[in-house]
Amino acid sequence: MFACLHGQGNLTALAFEFSPAVEATSADTVTFDVSGLDRLFGLPQEIAGAIARRARETGVQASVAIASNPDAAICAARGFRGTSVIPYGDEGKFLGPLPLSLLAPTPELLETLERWGIRRFQEMAALPPLGIAERLGPEGLQLRVLARGEADRKLRLVEEPLCFEDEIELEYPVELLEPLAFLLARMINGLATRLATRALATDELRLRLALEDRTTHERTLRLPVPSLDTRAFLKLMQLDLEQHPPAAPLVKLWMSVNPVKPQAAQNGLFVPLAPEPVKLELTLARIRSIVGEDRVGSPELLDTHRPDAFRIAPWGRFPACPSLRQTVQLAIRIFRPPLAARVTLASGQPDFVTAGAIRGKVLEYAGPWRTSGDWWTADPWTRDEWDIALSDGALYRIYCGPLGWFVEGSYD
Amino acid sequence: MPAATLPKQFESFLGWQPRPEPELLPSGVAQIDLPRGCLTEIVGPASSGRTSLMLSILAQATAREEVCAVVDAEDAFSPHAAAAAGVELSRLLWVRCGHNAEHALRAADLLIQGGGFGVVVMDLGDTPERTARRISLTSWFRLRRAVEHTPAVLISLARQSNAKTCASLVIECGRTRANWSGARGVSRLLRGAEVRARAARRRIECSPVFTARAI
Numbered sequence: 001m002f003a004c005l006h007g008q009g010n011l012t013a014l015a016f017e018f019s020p021a022v023e024a025t026s027a028d029t030v031t032f033d034v035s036g037l038d039r040l041f042g043l044p045q046e047i048a049g050a051i052a053r054r055a056r057e058t059g060v061q062a063s064v065a066i067a068s069n070p071d072a073a074i075c076a077a078r079g080f081r082g083t084s085v086i087p088y089g090d091e092g093k094f095l096g097p098l099p100l101s102l103l104a105p106t107p108e109l110l111e112t113l114e115r116w117g118i119r120r121f122q123e124m125a126a127l128p129p130l131g132i133a134e135r136l137g138p139e140g141l142q143l144r145v146l147a148r149g150e151a152d153r154k155l156r157l158v159e160e161p162l163c164f165e166d167e168i169e170l171e172y173p174v175e176l177l178e179p180l181a182f183l184l185a186r187m188i189n190g191l192a193t194r195l196a197t198r199a200l201a202t203d204e205l206r207l208r209l210a211l212e213d214r215t216t217h218e219r220t221l222r223l224p225v226p227s228l229d230t231r232a233f234l235k236l237m238q239l240d241l242e243q244h245p246p247a248a249p250l251v252k253l254w255m256s257v258n259p260v261k262p263q264a265a266q267n268g269l270f271v272p273l274a275p276e277p278v279k280l281e282l283t284l285a286r287i288r289s290i291v292g293e294d295r296v297g298s299p300e301l302l303d304t305h306r307p308d309a310f311r312i313a314p315w316g317r318f319p320a321c322p323s324l325r326q327t328v329q330l331a332i333r334i335f336r337p338p339l340a341a342r343v344t345l346a347s348g349q350p351d352f353v354t355a356g357a358i359r360g361k362v363l364e365y366a367g368p369w370r371t372s373g374d375w376w377t378a379d380p381w382t383r384d385e386w387d388i389a390l391s392d393g394a395l396y397r398i399y400c401g402p403l404g405w406f407v408e409g410s411y412d
Numbered sequence: 413m414p415a416a417t418l419p420k421q422f423e424s425f426l427g428w429q430p431r432p433e434p435e436l437l438p439s440g441v442a443q444i445d446l447p448r449g450c451l452t453e454i455v456g457p458a459s460s461g462r463t464s465l466m467l468s469i470l471a472q473a474t475a476r477e478e479v480c481a482v483v484d485a486e487d488a489f490s491p492h493a494a495a496a497a498g499v500e501l502s503r504l505l506w507v508r509c510g511h512n513a514e515h516a517l518r519a520a521d522l523l524i525q526g527g528g529f530g531v532v533v534m535d536l537g538d539t540p541e542r543t544a545r546r547i548s549l550t551s552w553f554r555l556r557r558a559v560e561h562t563p564a565v566l567i568s569l570a571r572q573s574n575a576k577t578c579a580s581l582v583i584e585c586g587r588t589r590a591n592w593s594g595a596r597g598v599s600r601l602l603r604g605a606e607v608r609a610r611a612a613r614r615r616i617e618c619s620p621v622f623t624a625r626a627i
Binding site: 271272273275276279280284286292295296297298301310312326327328331332333334335336364366367387389392393394409410411412 | 458460463466467476477478488497501503504522527528529538563587592601605622623624626
């Protein structure tokens with residue numbers, strides 16, 4: 001069963017809403033396969049009604065026809081206004097009154113047929129095939145088959161453009177994030193449904209908000225793995241907008257997603273559990289909203305000798321684990337920022353240390369160790385370090401730099 | 413009827429089932445294993461070896477390809493010390509709470525609720541005792557309930573025990589002595605520290621001594 005849309009508007013997009021098998025027959029005609037839609041809508045009349053209803057909703061002005069073959073549907077859509085449903089086997093009778101010019105024969109053939117007095121489908125259909133073959137050749141025979149509504153062929157399919165975006169223009173500016181959440185949910189659900197129908201997922205959501213002050217506010221959400229979890233998307237977007245709110249009320253929303261193949265992986269029976277990526281992303285977004293944007297992640301050591309040099313890397317994939325160390329290492333707890341200290345020296349070595357709540361006589365010390373680096377850059381560093389045991393019972397690392405004495409941390 | 417059979421008959425009558433022993437995670441220190449699905453407290457004063465023990469636990473867990481998290485209330489975690497202790501940093505999530513114990517509590521709760529972590533450490537090691545004591549028992553109970561029936565080990569590292577009965581295991585650390593080598597003022601070196609870790613769990617106590625090596 002095939003449907004044909006003939007008219008004005010975005011006919012191809014409308015056809016793709018109902019079927020993946022779409023033929024762009026001409027600039028104003030689109031034909032598509034609607035086999036199987038009866039299970040969704042019911043009778044062919046109901047399918048045609050659903051297509052016409054959706055055409056009105058999307059602003060498409062077109063006549064709709066449904067027939068058992070594509071060419072009959074095309075002829076009906078071009079010949080009759082409104083909605084036409086041709087019953088199976090009645091194609092010739094239904095199309096009979098239509099003028100032959102609808103089939104666009106060559107001017108010579110049309111002139112010949114007019115001289116014979118053949119002007120309508122039903123007159124052409126009644127001619128004997130043998131006589132037509134003798135006088136008009138294969139072109140005439142094809143014209144007769146089309147006029148009888150018996151032509152059968154496959155659709156010349158067009159590729160659907162993979163463009164997953166949606167936009168909403170608002171009548172009134174939206175100021176609060178709560179009403180915005182409803183609009184975001186609508187867009188996310190729509191895009192996720194479109195992705196799901198093509199067995200795709202997404203790993204990136206882009207949101208562009210047109211603001212009342214004629215500026216735009218753009219946000220991009222990247223997920224560690226492709227997903228279709230609309231609730232997680234909505235919550236992540238909400239958390240992101242709470243942290244980065246638009247500067248003015250918004251008047252238009254535009255959202256697009258990056259279509260990718262969904263990730264399918266089965267966990268091993270003996271592989272330790274790891275957090276579910278999308279759920280973890282949501283958890284991390286919640287934690288970021290509490291502690292701050294750049295304060296959550298995986299620590300990564302920098303390739304430098306500068307003390308306590310690290311960066312927070314985004315949570316990612318895990319490499320193979322190193323072999324297990326069997327000894328316990330003495331750890332240090334870092335004071336960030338380092339505690340400014342007053343140090344009394346005796347024979348050039350620390351004798352008494354006062355730094356905030358830390359206060360005591362130096363019982364043991366090891367040092368100094370002089371280190372420096374990055375002297376060839378704008379941010380050089382140099383320091384003399386000591387490990388000390390204070391009379392308060394704790395072990396500390398102190399250092400003396402260009403800015404004075406500091407307690408860097410305590411061994412623990 | 414023998415008196416010994418009475419408790420069993422009561423248990424079967426009331427439908428009680430003996431709680432299975434939790435699976436244990438080795439800490440890297442002999443005799444100390446941490447129960448999964450439970451809250452464990454590591455307590456002790458400054459320089460008592462608490463952080464060394466904590467990093468040893470994280471090293472053991474990441475070597476087993478488990479994903480771990482450190483919720484750092486006072487921003488005191490040293491990635492260099494962790495890497496030196498054998499912790500696989502790419503498997504470690506570090507949440508820096510910027511001197512805010514309440515944020516640490518909320519972050520730890522979210523991580524435990526999210527699931528999938530092998531070890532979650534809430535580091536209150538440098539948090540003032542008054543602030544740590546202000547965390548209500550309800551919050552500790554909530555954390556204990558959240559971690560129950562999960563394979564995660566929830567560790568609270570602090571100066572003193574705060575979770576009270578919510579903790580299944582309390583490990584009290586104390587430095588017995590620091591190891592120095594070399595002549596004073598010439599070639600003195602901090603070699604490490606000997607730490608006594610007293611663990612009390614279900615009326616079973618052990619107090620192994622381990623050495624945390626600096627070099």
